[in-house]
Amino acid sequence: MPAMLTGPQKAALVLIQMGKAAASRVMSQMDEHEIDQVTTEITRLRTVDDETLKEVFGEFQRLSAGGLIVEGGYGYAQKLLEETLGKEKAAEVLDRLASRIQVQPFEFLRNADARQVVSLLTGEHPQTIALVLAHLRPEHASAIMAGLAPETRTIVAHRIALMDGASPDVVNLVAEQLKRKATNLLTSREMTAVGGIEPLVEIINKADAATEKMILEGLHEQDADLADQIRQMMFVFADITLLEDRAIQMVLRGVETMTLATALKGAEDAVRDKILRNMSERARENLVDEIDMLGPVRISMVEEARSQVVQVIRGLEESGEIMISRDGEDEYVA
Structure with a gap:
């Protein structure tokens, strides 16, 4: 199975294969944020399997027999930036990205399939698994x-949630032990300050509805106070009532009518009213008709639809387009 690459990783892969001259011309058309992203990934790339290369390049396949990238890394990124931006500006970019592009102990797991990592971690102590995640x-x-x-x-x-940090020596030791087990995985990564409630909330926020529910219910049985603290930091579907009308309108533009209709099945009146009053009369009538036409819906389908709506909201918050006011947070005064 080819590695799952992000957009910046694919761009970095293509640029390296193009060679510095052609890559420099392409990068000269990018904005500063794009250059930062691609540069970070170029410094991390070392080897990529043949199947991944074929998938990324598609019809432009011009691969070596081994299918391996033999360049990349910090030196290649530096030369490419110097050709694109000049030495002074290149140095500024690399200085700005210094903390992001340092070699990290667990980088070798970054592109590994989740199932591979689960197999790798099977039998490991829960504290080791927590450190890795x-x-x-x-x-x-x-x-x-x-x-x-x-x-x-x-x-x-x-x-x-209870992890305050980790000694670099311990992190490196765990990484080396796992790397010896993972002979089919590549590269490495380090992070010294890890753990805590916020990283756990981020992990749960990215989970599907069923996994999110199981994690929170399991935590509640083990540590009810901690579970409540985590719930307060998370945005759930019922929290839609906390959003301003402008934010609701932005969310509605990113959600399909069928998904919204399914999510509103059995929803509290306050949630339903909040959404309906931020729609045009025609859109409101269409949504109500869609809800009525659905009939009985499985709870799992409703939870999945609500999860999709929440993901849109969380995405808008992460991009800074909307702000979520949570219980206990200070409000702003105009």
């Missing part, structure tokens, strides 16, 4: 968490 991207850690046994998932979630 706390270092990974939230969406990646969430997929891995979903593959753990329910009882392990609860213990690991609890340990992530």
